Amino acid sequence: MMKQVENFDPRDKMFHFVLDQYSCYRRKTGICSLDDITIQELFNCESYIGECNESSIKYCRGMAKLFLDNKFSTPADIYLNKKCGHYCCSGGQHRVCVVAHLLKKGAQVKLNANFTEQEGSCRYCLIQEDYAQKEKRLSILVRILKIGEYKTIRNARQNYEEHECMYIL
Structure with a gap:
């Protein structure tokens, strides 16, 4: 049964993502675009969502800016697979990853989620x-x-x- 969670914390959870070199900067380059940037630098970024592809260095940085400005509230669809303990997303994998990075940097952001537990493996x-x-x-x-x-x-x-x-x- 799906339940709405207003402040899902993705930190320290193992996620299965469907990402490749065309949909993720980290998968393309080996380096996450949010690793070597400060919260202040992210506040100064522009939002590029819709203006660049998902594997661009600007994509997740722009999404982070939206979260920092509290302008992103669309929930991610998150599933916990109880047999293996892994989480997955049917929508919102970039949001989940961006929020985890921001929370680790100490930002006060929240991730809305439609959350479901499943009995099987991911x-x-x-x-x-x-x-x-x-x-x-x-x-x-x-x-x-x-x-x-x-x-x-x-x-x-x-x-x-x-x-x-x-x-x-």
Whole structure:
């Protein structure tokens, strides 16, 4: 059952995000655009939402500015997967990440959320379990030599991990 939470704190929670080099500056460069910037510098930023793509250095900084100015109240849709303990978003993954960064910097911001608990595992864990089971079914020789189907499974896993990730916020 979904409940509305007015001040969801995403810090220190493990989140499964569907982000890649085209939708996240950190995934594109290896460095988060909010890591080496102060709250004061963020207050001085402009809001670029809608003017740049999600992988731009300006995207999350502009969103942070909106949160700091208390101009962003659209709730994120957050799910806790009780079996694995991981959180995921069906909407608002950038908002969740931005608010976690701002809270860690000491900003007084809030994240509204539509929150639901689910009994199962998150998609990331389910897919990783599937890859592990497929590898387990391979012969020892194929696994040791890393040939044939082993390479196919590894390539599929690597491709998946380029588009989905786990972050502790």
